[in-house]
Amino acid sequence: MIKLQLKSDYDSCSFDELSVDEQQLVEKAREATNNSYSPYSKFRVGAAVLLNNGKVVIGANQENAAFPSGLCAERTAVFAAQANFPDQPIRMLAIAAADAHGLRSAPVSPCGSCRQVILQMESRYHQSVEILLSGTSRIYRFHSIKDLLPFSFVDEDLKEERHAEKHE
Secondary structure: OOOOOOOOOOEEEOHHHOOHHHHHHHHHHHHHHHHOEOOOOOOEEEEEEEEOOOOEEEEEOEOOOOHHHOEOHHHHHHHHHHHHOOOOOEEEEEEEEEEOOEEOOOOOOOOHHHHHHHHHHHHHHOOOOEEEEEOOOOEEEEOOHHHOOOOOOOHHHHOOOOOOOOOO
């Protein structure tokens, strides 16, 4: 047996250490928490995507009494961006969360379903999506969703394998 190790690199920085574009996107994600419909969890999440053409599209989590029918902020933003700008890759995605006390101090991470959707955008456009997980105390910057989703399942995995023919 061989023991292997998995490693993810990311940056931890303050808001002031972000570029102007990153700061603006984080602010949009933070503002988007106000658009959340979360009467059950009271956990408001906002997301903002920056497209290659410079457009910003926001999303907010939307809950439903039939719990599986809701949708996360990240997916509302990504799907809205793709519905309105289908030819535009996503360059960057910022995520922020708030509760009854306001914006969260620690960054929150996207759920597995959201990670898979973001991965599909990277695969579709052959371009990494920079991820900014925003807390008021620190911001984590990931250069690709693959850093948050190791051993991911992508389009390439669906291709048929060619096996060598057996000769007897």
